[in-house]
Amino acid sequence: MRALFLVRNMRTIFWDYDRNIINMIDQRLLPETFVLLPCHNYREVINAISNMTIRGAPAIGAAGAFGLAIAARELKTNNRKDFLAGLVVAGNELKLSRPTAVNLAWAVDKILTKIQSFNGSADDLRQLVLLEAQKLADEDVEINKRMAANGAELIASGDTIIHHCNTGALATVDWGTALGVIRTAWEQGKKIHVLVDETRPRLQGARLTAWELEQYGIPYEIISDNMAGYFLRAGKVQKVFFGADRVAANGDVANKIGTYMLALAANDNKIPAYSVVPTSTIDLSLESGELIPIEERSQDEVLNIQFNGVRVTPVNAHAKNPAFDVTPARLINAIVTENGIAYPPFKSTLAKLVKTD
Numbered sequence: 115m116r117a118l119f120l121v122r123n124m125r126t127i128f129w130d131y132d133r134n135i136i137n138m139i140d141q142r143l144l145p146e147t148f149v150l151l152p153c154h155n156y157r158e159v160i161n162a163i164s165n166m167t168i169r170g171a172p173a174i175g176a177a178g179a180f181g182l183a184i185a186a187r188e189l190k191t192n193n194r195k196d197f198l199a200g201l202v203v204a205g206n207e208l209k210l211s212r213p214t215a216v217n218l219a220w221a222v223d224k225i226l227t228k229i230q231s232f233n234g235s236a237d238d239l240r241q242l243v244l245l246e247a248q249k250l251a252d253e254d255v256e257i258n259k260r261m262a263a264n265g266a267e268l269i270a271s272g273d274t275i276i277h278h279c280n281t282g283a284l285a286t287v288d289w290g291t292a293l294g295v296i297r298t299a300w301e302q303g304k305k306i307h308v309l310v311d312e313t314r315p316r317l318q319g320a321r322l323t324a325w326e327l328e329q330y331g332i333p334y335e336i337i338s339d340n341m342a343g344y345f346l347r348a349g350k351v352q353k354v355f356f357g358a359d360r361v362a363a364n365g366d367v368a369n370k371i372g373t374y375m376l377a378l379a380a381n382d383n384k385i386p387a388y389s390v391v392p393t394s395t396i397d398l399s400l401e402s403g404e405l406i407p408i409e410e411r412s413q414d415e416v417l418n419i420q421f422n423g424v425r426v427t428p429v430n431a432h433a434k435n436p437a438f439d440v441t442p443a444r445l446i447n448a449i450v451t452e453n454g455i456a457y458p459p460f461k462s463t464l465a466k467l468v469k470t471d
Contacts, residue, residue, distance in 0.1 A: 170285025365460025
């Protein structure tokens with residue numbers, strides 16, 4: 115039986131203060147089954163990030179932060195120097211679990227920097243790490259709602275929107291990025307319709323975005339990724355929205371594989387394409403998208419596809435499986451953040467929106 119009406123009432127990831135463990139929605143099982151996966155140590159968090167139990171750049175940033183908090187509780191030493199060294203080791207392991215999304219490294223490094231300058235005992239530091247992780251998670255929700263309000267200005271009543279991958283509450287701690295914009299526009303009373311890219315090979319659109327839209331009551335239809343060009347050329351779409359896992363200083367966007375082709379088709383048909391990201395996803399240290407590391411996932415995700423219960427690929431087939439592609443800034447009309455909307459030239463406008471502590 116399919117899980118219904120739960121995402122409204124629960125965060126994607128949260129700390130269980132009664133048991134001092136991390137709970138996260140197991141997104142591999144949706145939409146058929148809604149299950150909370152408990153993580154008792156930081157290596158279980160690493161595994162959950164790697165196998166996409168939890169996914170979406172902001173969500174795995176929060177997972178990295180809470181993973182650091184549970185690692186702090188695992189460290190038995192009360193020697194401050196040894197404690198900090200052990201936490202750095204755990205942080206480095208967490209950061210390696212998925213390399214493309216910059217939010218993961220950003221969250222871990224932010225907390226490590228904070229505690230390095232804190233003059234307290236190991237027990238004080240344990241409490242501080244959890245406090246900072248909780249603060250980061252709470253801020254993610256507030257940031258998403260500000261971002262959604264900014265982006266909703268770009269949507270008009272009557273729009274049909276193509277959305278790629280999943281960028282809703284499931285991809286964040288709560289509310290969402292690009293799908294959060296769509297949700298906010300709907301709650302403002304705008305009459306909209308969403309064409310949901312399946313998002314192969316893991317089908318985050320067909321499985322997760324469609325499930326979220328059902329719960330919000332937003333009308334949608336699922337399309338295969340290779341149908342997007344048809345609808346854009348036919349004049350049946352007014353906007354394209356997607357998120358990002360990392361944005362370079364020049365506005366190049368690394369996002370779920372298939373985004374580049376979607377943005378190309380939108381550009382060719384003069385349909386605006388918008389990326390929606392928290393400023394933590396913007397990596398001003400990288401001049402262009404050419405420098406963004408692209409994660410390669412198992413070829414089994416591509417090959418193990420069935421039709422009528424039978425595998426469709428030859429037994430000895432091989433496959434390539436990059437998880438992301440890079441969309442050049444020239445194909446993006448605007449980048450929506452919690453601090454405002456950046457328009458080209460992105461090299462100057464993005465920098466103005468990124469605020470440092």
